[in-house]
Amino acid sequence: MSKPRKPKGRPVSGWLILDKPEDFGSTEAVSKIKWLFNAQKCGHAGTLDPLASGMLPIALGDATKTVPYVMDGRKVYEFAVSWGEERSTDDLEGEATLTSDKRPTEAEISALLPNYTGTINQVPPQFSAIKIAGERAYDLARDGETVDIPSREVEIHRITLLKAETDRALFEVECGKGTYVRSLARDFGRDLGCYGHVSELRRTFVAPFSEERMVPLADLVALEEIEDREERLAALDAYLIDTAEALSSLPHLPITDDQAHRLRMGNPIIVRGRDAPLEEADAYATARGRLIAIGEIGQGEFRPKRVFG
Structure with missing residues (x-):
């Protein structure tokens, strides 16, 4: 063997x-x-x-x-939308598919943004990693196919107009998992009647x-x-x-060396103490500042799901 x-x-x-x-x-x-x-x-x-x-x-x-x-985790993006063209990729890489001579005013843009705050329905771009019948949408798009990508709910926590120019506008958005900034630019342009695409994009924050x-x-x-x-x-x-810094949003359970050994063996440990969490789907345990396990808390026990060496 x-x-x-x-x-x-x-x-x-x-x-x-x-x-x-x-x-x-x-x-x-x-x-x-x-x-x-x-x-x-x-x-x-x-x-x-x-x-x-x-x-x-x-x-x-x-x-x-x-x-x-x-x-x-939440993410923050700074991005620019250039007006007058909708593109096949919804960014600079694609070819123009729709054009317009109209340009939105700052007031029109500002009035639009409340419609894009909170839980919204969004259709991902044709050139995206979304799977359609087992294939990536971008592979189908590169083969010249136009696919029907269903909309899905995404969370927009806030969106701010940073600057409005004649041919483009700068924004900052804080959003949840699965949000496509390129889709925001495309939909802004359609709603404003001028078309648009992302011409600059920078991610500045990924929680935590x-x-x-x-x-x-x-x-x-x-x-x-x-x-x-x-x-x-x-x-x-x-x-x-x-x-462990990646888990800072989860409840934290400091444990002893003996408890750490039990968790590394895949066994649960008893959770005691006045401040101990009662029910948690996800929590993490550390011993001497070192990450030992991610697990769930229930019925007075911490049960490990992922163990660290």
Whole structure:
């Protein structure tokens, strides 16, 4: 019987909050970070279009187990909508499909925004990762097919008009999971009767990570000049954020070393104390400041769902 293959790379864990440059895909960014850090595992928490820049949280090692909790978090985008053209991709990359000489006034734009606040129905772009009959919508669109993508509910917490110019307007939006900014631009243009598409897009926040935590890719690439491998990796690791920070919105349960051992074995532990949570679908446990498990609390027990080494 053959031995299991040893994973390539280091078992390094943590979150890197990358400031992704434009014209660089999210998958490409993950591959670059995995190579730079010589990491065994790597993944991102929410695709950012190649034409967009900004925050791309990347999980290394055990932090990949916390990706769903970041994916569900609120996001903030700054974006520009250029008026007069609707495009096949709803951004600069596509061809113009509809045009108009009309340009909206600042008052018309401001009056529109309340219609896009709260829970709204949104149709994703034709060029999106939505699956239609098992295939990605963008693959079908590249083959020249026009597909009927059903609308879905998304949450817009706030949207602000930052600046209105003759041919474009700048916005900031705070939204929930699954929101397409390109769809917002398309729908703004249709409602205003002038058509529109996203011409600039930058993500500045993915809960719980703030803009100040972002690291430009160029800063990481510059460390390749360090010849000593251990010194270079140590310099890269200094940019990593502790895995548990991704779970800051969840209830926290400090535990003992003995309890940590039980959780690592897959066993539940008893939850005691006046301030202990009673019922929680998701909570996390730490021992001596180190993340041990994510689990659920009920009937006086913490039951592990994901365990960390």
